[in-house]
Amino acid sequence: MEKQLKILKYSDLSKLIEKFRSQGFPVLAPVRKGKVVEIEQVQSLDEIALDVLLSTQSAKKAAFPKVEKVLEYTLEKSGTKQFPVDPADYKETILFGVRPCDASGFKSLDAIFGEEPKDQFYLEKKEKSTIISFSCPVSDEYCFCTSVGGGPGNTAGSDLQFTGISKDEILVEILTEKGEKLAATFADLLTDAAKDIDKSKFLADVKVVFDVDGVVEKTTASFNNSALWLEQSLRCIGCGACAFVCPTCACFDFQDEQNTKKGVRLRLWDSCGFSLFTLHTSGHNPREVQSQRWRQRIMHKFAYMPEQLHVVGCEGCGRCSRACPVDMNIKEHLTAIGEMVKV
């Protein structure tokens, strides 16, 4: 679809949210909660923290929540009866005010969950989400989107993208058919935009710090370079913070919770950073030490995903590094891999 450009007034943003609400769409947007910023359902514009760079957790929870029921069952004398959750019941949702790296993160998740057998729980929720991203006027030292093919005005994964171009005006890019359909519901708030608006003038300047192809090539060749992974991960304490805040981390676990009569099957986030992640029933753990788990994290994103799904599994949002309790900085570690002379 050819992209369309429109103008929306800042002063009409609250009307916009009202419109969404009156059509019955849940609106998920960044909300300030003390020091953290959560992506949550909002009722009005004043709840939304549009000035924050990034929410603490990514937007992935809209389609891949931390806990999700996929099945209910009853245990009866005659046998087990199953009541699967029907993905068709998911609601049309609007994701509002997320950043371009959140929107593009869904591309990786689409690739992962879109593999056979297709994951309807994710795909259906994703299909029913319309993503309105806000480009980034500022960035911080943890951001490196431009090094992994994204950028502060990257439109990949967004249905609509908003860019502030003056105190009063927002440039609206209509990018997909889904976006077009939604934009039609607030067409009265839009006016045509001049064709020659230079959006890049309104975006943060995020320097490219490494060549992603080089990093992919070197990571792929470094499986046996134990010294590299050990050196990078000595301070890693093996928690799940990095994976849980990451927009592209998709590992999960299933747990049944039941009593003698009935139960539910839950899908839960999991992380390759945990030692338990690979622990076998026998007691053997193929990833015995933390450096092997760190290697997995990097190789999954920069070797296995490029090879198998043709995407790099990292959007350069830097969330993992901001959230890491011991300051593991992925941008720094990837830069170091890119600079290795000998692999």
Added chain:
Amino acid sequence: MSDLIKKVTALLNDKTINAFIGYEKGSADRIRATFIRNEDQAQKLILNASCTQNLAGYLLKHEVKKLGKLGILANVAALRSIMQLASEFQIKDGEVYVLFANADGSLTEFTDFKSIEAFLETTDTGIKSEEQEMIAKLEAMTVNERWLFWNKEFEKCIKCYACRAACPMCYCHRCTTDVNQPQWIPVASHELGNLDYHLMRAMHLAGRCVNCGECATACPMDIPLNLLTYQLISPIKATFGATAGMKADAVYALSTYKPDDKENFII
């Protein structure tokens, strides 16, 4: 060259230690742990008011232990962690070389547990005043208010276990949360799963928490969960006369029985 760099270089050169755990400059304005094994690396060592992380947890990390004999830059919390870990038979006397940075920047070295104990006896090991205020607020609440307070906090929890990983006392090879036969704690990060995890962890830290605050600092969701274990410090002291992390040969209050133990808390 700072005294610290000189000292660590000397310790490495004369083979007193093989690796030294200290601080280096981190991302933005952060400070991070560093593992110094030679003179070049030692140049990275820094020491300033932001160096507050309790590094003692690293003394038990498998890959750090494998570096050989360890030295560590310990703050008061780390000294107490070492004492507590010693009392739980996780660190032996003389196994770790300990450097303490005094307020004026001078260094005190500890080569045995006795000297750490003596030092702690005359040192302020208490809870920070801001935290004391928070605890006072919590204690002033009704049971119901406190219940609501914690439930609201735990709602934010995503069960990333950064708190457990950062805690120097949470070193269990198989944490109760991870045990699945039987499953004591629901794995899911839902209301019950979060609540059970935090109550279980608080109970396991009762009388063992050295009030370093690493759990809360580590939490990406900004949950003040250190208050949960801090709140147990004074009742344990009042009931059993015990404070964690002061003596290397302390006996754990909650796993010993003395005939004159108070029993008024047993319902």
